[in-house]
Amino acid sequence: MDVLIVGGGIIGSSIAFELAKRGAHVVVIERGELAQEASSAAAGMLGAHAEFSTDHPLIPLALASQAAFPNVIAELQQLTNIAVGWNEAGMLKMATTAEEHRQLTEHYEFWRRIQPQHVRWLTRDDVAQLEPHVRSEYGAMYTIDQQVDAKQLSVAFARAAMAKGATFLPYTEAYDVVFDGERVTGVKTTSGTLHAEHIVIACGAWTSAFAEKLQLSLHMYPVKGECIGVTTDTPLLRTTVFAKNGCYIVPKANNRLVIGASAMADSFTKTVQASSVHHLLTRAMQIVPDIAHATFEKAWAGIRPQTKDGMPYIGEHPQYTNVFIVTGHYRNGILLSAITGRCVSDMLEGKEVPFDMTPFSLIRKEEDHALHH
Amino acid sequence: MDVLIVGGGIIGSSIAFELAKRGAHVVVIERGELAQEASSAAAGMLGAHAEFSTDHPLIPLALASQAAFPNVIAELQQLTNIAVGWNEAGMLKMATTAEEHRQLTEHYEFWRRIQPQHVRWLTRDDVAQLEPHVRSEYGAMYTIDQQVDAKQLSVAFARAAMAKGATFLPYTEAYDVVFDGERVTGVKTTSGTLHAEHIVIACGAWTSAFAEKLQLSLHMYPVKGECIGVTTDTPLLRTTVFAKNGCYIVPKANNRLVIGASAMADSFTKTVQASSVHHLLTRAMQIVPDIAHATFEKAWAGIRPQTKDGMPYIGEHPQYTNVFIVTGHYRNGILLSAITGRCVSDMLEGKEVPFDMTPFSLIRKEEDHALHH
Amino acid sequence: MDVLIVGGGIIGSSIAFELAKRGAHVVVIERGELAQEASSAAAGMLGAHAEFSTDHPLIPLALASQAAFPNVIAELQQLTNIAVGWNEAGMLKMATTAEEHRQLTEHYEFWRRIQPQHVRWLTRDDVAQLEPHVRSEYGAMYTIDQQVDAKQLSVAFARAAMAKGATFLPYTEAYDVVFDGERVTGVKTTSGTLHAEHIVIACGAWTSAFAEKLQLSLHMYPVKGECIGVTTDTPLLRTTVFAKNGCYIVPKANNRLVIGASAMADSFTKTVQASSVHHLLTRAMQIVPDIAHATFEKAWAGIRPQTKDGMPYIGEHPQYTNVFIVTGHYRNGILLSAITGRCVSDMLEGKEVPFDMTPFSLIRKEEDHALHH
Amino acid sequence: MDVLIVGGGIIGSSIAFELAKRGAHVVVIERGELAQEASSAAAGMLGAHAEFSTDHPLIPLALASQAAFPNVIAELQQLTNIAVGWNEAGMLKMATTAEEHRQLTEHYEFWRRIQPQHVRWLTRDDVAQLEPHVRSEYGAMYTIDQQVDAKQLSVAFARAAMAKGATFLPYTEAYDVVFDGERVTGVKTTSGTLHAEHIVIACGAWTSAFAEKLQLSLHMYPVKGECIGVTTDTPLLRTTVFAKNGCYIVPKANNRLVIGASAMADSFTKTVQASSVHHLLTRAMQIVPDIAHATFEKAWAGIRPQTKDGMPYIGEHPQYTNVFIVTGHYRNGILLSAITGRCVSDMLEGKEVPFDMTPFSLIRKEEDHALHH
Structure with a gap:
């Protein structure tokens, strides 16, 4: 599999890491330095229990991500030797x-x-x-909610992805998409046009602007x-x-x-x-x-x-099905990073995802959902 | 007149200053902070004589800009009280x-x-x-070539433009244009869609990516x-x-x-x-x-x-004539800033520009020109 | 005359400037960089009228210093080309x-x-x-009180002193004095022992520690x-x-x-x-x-x-009369810098000082004085 | 035991840590921030084998310090949770x-x-x-020589010492000593006079200036x-x-x-x-x-x-035997930090030190020694 990821924050880097581990050919483009936006500004809480107080579609993912972290962090540590400030004091x-x-x-x-x-x-x-x-x-x-150094965790995901073969292109800005009929075949960037079988848009708050080039109005x-x-x-x-x-x-x-x-x-x-x-x-x-x-x-x-409804967007484009949008994690981006990388990789590989992802689909009806905090 | 300028570097700011002085309603958008790219990295030489060694279409502008600076700087100083490091030692x-x-x-x-x-x-x-x-x-x-603090000069142009009524929107990124039939009526930005009678694109090295949204391939x-x-x-x-x-x-x-x-x-x-x-x-x-x-x-x-031919692009879009492209000043951006603001303002007002601007037009044949250094 | 000044803040630099102008051989030692302590942290107000609300021995000096500044600043500007942010808005x-x-x-x-x-x-x-x-x-x-950029003014005094022949030794720390019988003949520093006819101690808040080496207990x-x-x-x-x-x-x-x-x-x-x-x-x-x-x-x-009594110490050591102490300007150091340089130079030259300096002498009785704000 | 340590670099902090572990009452004064001089500038190599190429009195200490580090670092990590960048790649x-x-x-x-x-x-x-x-x-x-992050290791020693009860006083400068007849009883500092039974001077390159107050000429x-x-x-x-x-x-x-x-x-x-x-x-x-x-x-x-002879000074003052001087580690300060803390603690406690410390004594004859690199 051949994947181009737009966005070198913690979400893009986590997806890159997981895909690279599974053997995909991965290129990540980032218009500045890695983890320079929300990923490095975050306080790094993994607040699975602290953030949610009623039933919520994100809870299964949040708990799974939290549970996955000890192993993920050990793996990142082993691959990159980066200290991510893992803290389990609760x-x-x-x-x-x-x-x-x-x-x-x-x-x-x-x-x-x-x-x-x-x-x-x-x-x-x-x-x-x-x-x-x-x-x-x-x-x-x-x-029991743990916490980490969000910036270092983001960089560790990126470095571990590189260790597994992924390529990161910093200072490379995506400004348009390339269509071939009904299909998106690549992205125009300031480092030239890059083609890929699959394209993942994970630009955080800047995703909606880019999504408009794909005739997509994200409510974010x-x-x-x-x-x-x-x-x-x-x-x-x-x-x-x-x-x-x-x-x-x-x-x-x-x-x-x-x-x-x-x-x-x-x-x-x-x-x-x-x-x-x-x-x-x-x-x-x-x-x-x-x-x-x-x-x-x-x-x-x-x-x-x-x-608008407090749910992230994690899913394929309604029309261009080789394009994935992954954004909207708001203040749970660090917590959800581990599981988001896995779910998106499953979806790209056509595997069944062990969670109900319909609340995060791009074609959901927003009025069905709302975050209660 | 109502002008939206995309780009808060020294070129955009100089145009904003001149237009605001002439009474135009001016809005400048900049995706980060003012003068954060080439404008603040420059060494600030006003090398009209040092840069050119043979006949060159830029020489008249370079000399005129150099000659204009003493007054421009006095004016900026008076409006903003910013020290721009004016140095005439040669x-x-x-x-x-x-x-x-x-x-x-x-x-x-x-x-x-x-x-x-x-x-x-x-x-x-x-x-x-x-x-x-x-x-x-x-x-x-x-x-006799002088020099300045390029960053401070850029900021002074911007602040002086504000003093004359222009509005600067930092952290506002343009990602698309709005068409009304054959006419460009505005720009989609991360601060919402902004409409204007005239649009000036002055994004430095990032101009060509944005120009593609206007079906324009700049050779830069x-x-x-x-x-x-x-x-x-x-x-x-x-x-x-x-x-x-x-x-x-x-x-x-x-x-x-x-x-x-x-x-x-x-x-x-x-x-x-x-x-x-x-x-x-x-x-x-x-x-x-x-x-x-x-x-x-x-x-x-x-x-x-x-x-490609070493000439800046200063001119209207071949098709969307209310859109101006101003970029490509390479290492003469500081030197040419004063005159560029005036020329673009003249062009927007439909006045005659006291220089031959055809070498800088967007429809020139490149093979006719080449910088000799 | 041959003077060693300990302290490269605004007071030491102003004295160095004035002495160098008068033809003295001046060496200034500073244990770090120039103007690194209070001189660069100050807000730079020249509050001759704002600081004093009743009769006070400093008022004549404060008014004279304030009155001297326009010429001083013009002189510094001419010698150093440093912009000191002179602001007369009141x-x-x-x-x-x-x-x-x-x-x-x-x-x-x-x-x-x-x-x-x-x-x-x-x-x-x-x-x-x-x-x-x-x-x-x-x-x-x-x-009418003006204000300046305190750091730049301090550096300008130092650079102007150098332009007039003074030597500044940064990263040179005085740790002891050299006696020859009843006379102080030099200072031991981390750059070696330096001898001088006159020694001025202008180390701001650190002056009292150094003064103890001269059997002097400053009440500060x-x-x-x-x-x-x-x-x-x-x-x-x-x-x-x-x-x-x-x-x-x-x-x-x-x-x-x-x-x-x-x-x-x-x-x-x-x-x-x-x-x-x-x-x-x-x-x-x-x-x-x-x-x-x-x-x-x-x-x-x-x-x-x-x-303790709110008065600076400006005067000769009671016993070692070739040693001058100049400190204790508290929050009027920037305001008083211009006049302090002149008064100390007069005193070192044996000239009459045009102010009553007894309130600032090192042998004053403190109970006679108190700042009323 | 009651010890005042002058100097909050890696040597002073390591001594403080070891003494505090042994139950001493420890105060460390530092004129700026912790680990701000050589300790934070060092590259952090523990070059026991790389630095020495012939017989040398420091070799036993260097090997012992290197051997002690794995446990020391585990202990610091456990007490402070600071990542010291331990790297055993050789x-x-x-x-x-x-x-x-x-x-x-x-x-x-x-x-x-x-x-x-x-x-x-x-x-x-x-x-x-x-x-x-x-x-x-x-x-x-x-x-096999390892390496660490020198700054973090220094801070970890200091923080671990605090966890064991030591007090660190930053921005506290020693400027003189207090004698009681033939005995040094304290140190005058910018935070007041501090008394202690034992005084350790570990000010790195600034030690010789302070030692002069104790009639000691260090050849450094x-x-x-x-x-x-x-x-x-x-x-x-x-x-x-x-x-x-x-x-x-x-x-x-x-x-x-x-x-x-x-x-x-x-x-x-x-x-x-x-x-x-x-x-x-x-x-x-x-x-x-x-x-x-x-x-x-x-x-x-x-x-x-x-x-002068390339040996550190680790030993008591020839005359004031409750004063210890510990300095001169040149580029082996990080390597020797662990063992220096232990040896000095042994010496202060009157225990036998398991190394020949005579080459480092303050009364050695320098001509007997010389570093061969």
């Missing part, structure tokens, strides 16, 4: 108001029925014991996420802390904390707004007061692809 | 071999006939007096130029030194020297090759041996738009 | 509470008696007209000042805005705003605390609400030398 | 001239007698097989080492390549190569000289021609402490 999902407490209780009950071994309710005393620096007023849920939009990094002399947190209202604090190596994230819809602007820095600090100091004394490091932003 | 064009000496003599003779007051032949003693750190073995020509290609910066404790040079074989050394503020530039055709890759750093240092130390003791600062690259 | 001193309003009124009355032509009371309407983006609730005072301490930089698409401010409680917002080139400054006593730690970023943003958004939409750029800190 | 010691070939043969014979299992002679075919990108003309020796000098980093798309090297004349190329994670190092005696200047970049690239491209196509990343410098 996640603390906090309620900071009475209403959030009620929602979190439901969230907990939901998971207690499905995976009781992977979630635990924590009293304020439990929180104090687990994370003494956290100011807990309403209790919290513990999940960019959502800027802004983060800040701080460091402390001694560790403040062991687990990731995820407040119900969207603020999370992720402990990284060297006593570094990543605090995220804003969500500014319809913005491709990669600048960080002053008010976002202010808001993130306000929230973080509410939850972990000692962050006030932390050293401010820097702020950054990434542009994440969101869809 | 340029030393060196011969480093006997053959180069012969060519440089011809070059000098060419200009002595046209502008004797602006060029001067220098003996080795003259060079030693003017630039004691330069190792001159074959004589040199002095020209990217040429990467790599530079390095060094600093010294005491000034080594007063003038710019331009060796015949392409190496130049440009003295900037704070005893900084910019050493450029490689020319790697067909590369959009913005990385700097190790061998280029090596080569630039080798050449610079040959010409100014004391550069060996300078402090190495950094290396960078820019992607310049070159055309 | 300063708005804001009251944001009723109590501050009362204090500011007194402040205004103080200056109205001394320099009525240089201060002006502004009603809320006046403020709205002068600075439409400022939220004024209690009126304000306008002063470091005060960290933290700042943040933001940029906007269009200018929000013309003048500097200085709120009574210490927050100031200084408009720089390219629509950049510097927001400062915290004051953390007894800290040499050059990190920026998360709570300081939060606090500065809170204050800045109160005063100029549109800063919320500005782009956050970065945060930084500088360590300023403060004395 | 080292290729190259001869590039006939004369070097002769020397390398002797070098090999030396080690073959001592540790035949850890060195291997390689024919040109062997080299071609092991490292196909290396241009081998005269054969090479393979050693700084040696600047400059390095450059390049990256490649595919790995060029598996092992470290160490050419006989001092050029080495160390493969790091993500296809990064560190090329080092110049040796500029008597320089504390942390700038990188243009000629050094040129020279390092020249040498690297000779040895691995494909480096010509690598991407140039950056250049940097570190200041290493060298002694």
Whole structure:
């Protein structure tokens, strides 16, 4: 099999890795450097339990991806020697108001029925014991959700794909497609026209613009996420802390904390707004007061692809069936990367995918779906 | 008049400034930050005399642009308060071999006939007096050619345009055009579809990809130029030194020297090759041996738009006459920016342009032209 | 005359410049790069009127320094070609509470008696007209106080001193003094022992440690000042805005705003605390609400030398009279740089200084003095 | 036991770690950030076999330190979760001239007698097989020498020491010592006077200046080492390549190569000289021609402490016996860090050190020793 992947972020790289392992001839084009957009801006949480609080079509994929990661990471490590910051300390999902407490209780009950071994309710005393620096007023849920260094994981997928024979062309921009009658046979790029049997479009938030060249209107939009990094002399947190209202604090190596994230819809602007820095600090100091004394490091932003119904697009083009669109993972792109690579490879190979992928198809009816958070 | 300019480099910004001054409604879109590509990588020489050694259709524009700069810069300074590093110390064009000496003599003779007051032949003693750190073995020509901080000049054009009412939309990417029958009425961008009476495409090396959406095959290609910066404790040079074989050394503020530039055709890759750093240092130390003791600062690259016949494209689309293409300035983009803004504005207003623009038209026959360096 | 200056910040560089102009043989040693500490972190306000609100021994020097700057800057510009960001738009001193309003009124009355032509009371309407983006609730005072790019000014003093024959030795650290009986004859440095007729210690906040080697206990301490930089698409401010409680917002080139400054006593730690970023943003958004939409750029800190009584130390060592101590300018170092260079040069030359320098002498009684802000 | 360590580089941090493990009360002061000087500039080779070619007093320590590293790194990893880039691929010691070939043969014979299992002679075919990108003309020796990320290892020692109870005070500068009669009781610092039972001076190249406050003339000098980093798309090297004349190329994670190092005696200047970049690239491209196509990343410098006889100083002050001096590791600081921490801890505890430390004592006769490379 011969596949051209447009987009060198974590999704494109994960697909490249999986396909290359299966023996395909793979070329990935990326208009800049690898993993330069949302993939490197992400905080790297693998929040299978933290992100979903009701039945949702993504849950089976999220759990499968999470379960696959230990082996995937061992494999990447062995192939590339890149340290991806694998961290299994788990996640603390906090309620900071009475209403959030009620929602979190439901969230907990939901998971207690499905995976009781992977979630635990924590009293304020439990929180104090687990994370003494956290100011807990309403209790919290513990999940096993891990986290990684998103940028390094993305690069590791790409490097491992190369180790398995894939070719990556950086600074190569796709600007049009080549048709042969009813068939798409290639892509025009700034490095020349590239032909391939199969074409995968995995350009994150920029996918919808490219999809228009294929007469496809994707119902998606960019959502800027802004983060800040701080460091402390001694560790403040062991687990990731995820407040119900969207603020999370992720402990990284060297006593570094990543605090995220804003969500500014319809913005491709990669600048960080002053008010976002202010808001993130306000929230973080509410939850972990000692962050006030932390050293401010820097702020950054990434542009994440969101869809109208909150479901990613993972599927073939309705008309040009050798073209696949894979995008819209919004803030679950790191979590879903491992399984997305496998599912897309299965689909390209004509194998049966062990999940119901119809909610992610390009011809779904959006009104059937909605993300509940 | 209502104009949409695609591209926020020095060419797009200069056109925006001139049009806004003339009262047009101007919107400039740029897919990243202003002046982020070739405009900020350039060494900033205004080499009207140094670049051309025989009759060439660009000479009238180059001389007019050079002559316009003192006023333009005063105007920009007044509107924006940005320091653009205007430097009138002139340029030393060196011969480093006997053959180069012969060519440089011809070059000098060419200009002595046209502008004797602006060029001067220098003996080795003259060079030693003017630039004691330069190792001159074959004589040199002095020209009045000035230089600027290219990045700051680009930003000043943009800011001055804004001061005159133009709107700049950063992080806005054009990915398609909107047709209404035989007419182009707008551009699809990641910030939505923008309509305008006139559309100017000034995307530097990326112009040809966009032009294909308008059924236009531009005969152009990217040429990467790599530079390095060094600093010294005491000034080594007063003038710019331009060796015949392409190496130049440009003295900037704070005893900084910019050493450029490689020319790697067909590369959009913005990385700097190790061998280029090596080569630039080798050449610079040959010409100014004391550069060996300078402090190495950094290396960078820019992607310049070159055309097959070495002429820029400045003109209307053969079919969609409200669309203008302005690109291909290669390494004369900074020099030509002032005059390009004026000429394009004249053309858009239907005024007569005081230069012969046919060599730059989009329907020229290329075989008629060729740059001789 | 033969002078060794320890410290390559703005004070040491200004003294070096003035002495070199007067024909002295000057060597400046600096343990790192020039202007790397407080001199480059400063916001660059020349707040002669904004900083002082009652009689104060520094006022004559502050006014004289401010008056000297236009010529000094022209001279530096001519010698070095460095753009120092000279800005004469003036300063708005804001009251944001009723109590501050009362204090500011007194402040205004103080200056109205001394320099009525240089201060002006502004009603809320006046403020709205002068600075439409400022939220004024209690009126304000306008002063003529200018501002500069502090780092560039420091470097310009140093480069101009070099142009006049001074030698600067970077990465040269003084760690001890050399005595010959009752006389200090030199300084031991990491570049070897350097001898000189006169020695000037101008190490900012690090001066007191070095002074101990000269049996001198200076009553001084470091005060960290933290700042943040933001940029906007269009200018929000013309003048500097200085709120009574210490927050100031200084408009720089390219629509950049510097927001400062915290004051953390007894800290040499050059990190920026998360709570300081939060606090500065809170204050800045109160005063100029549109800063919320500005782009956050970065945060930084500088360590300023403060004395117990708020007076700088400018004078000879009580015992070793060929040693001069010049430090303790706290947040007026940029403002006072021009006059400090002149006064110290006068003192070294044995000339009469046209100011009363006794309040700054090293043998003053501290209890006689105190800064009132 | 109560120990104050002056210097937060790899040596001070390693001593702090070992002492803290043994239950001592440890305070480390560092005038800037941790590991900011030579410790972070080093290429990180653990060249026990590559560095020594004849009998040398450091060999027992070097071998013991190398042997200790696997456990030390596991321990640091477990305590701090910091990835230190441990790499056991070994080292290729190259001869590039006939004369070097002769020397390398002797070098090999030396080690073959001592540790035949850890060195291997390689024919040109062997080299071609092991490292196909290396241009081998005269054969090479393979050693088991590992390498690490020097900066991360230094930080890991410091963080692990903190985890064991040590206190680190950054931005705290020692400028004098406190005597009580014949005894040193403390150190004056910019954070106040700190008292301790034992004082360890481990300031790298800055140690001799501080030692003068203790009436101690150390025969040592700084040696600047400059390095450059390049990256490649595919790995060029598996092992470290160490050419006989001092050029080495160390493969790091993500296809990064560190090329080092110049040796500029008597320089504390942390700038990188243009000629050094040129020279390092020249040498690297000779040895691995494909480096010509690598991407140039950056250049940097570190200041290493060298002694007149090439032996480190590890021992107590001849007069003030509670003061220890530990410095002069030159380019073996990373290699020797593990064992130095242990030996110094033994000495402080009055235990017998399992090595002959007399060659490193502060009262040795220098003429007895000399490093042979």
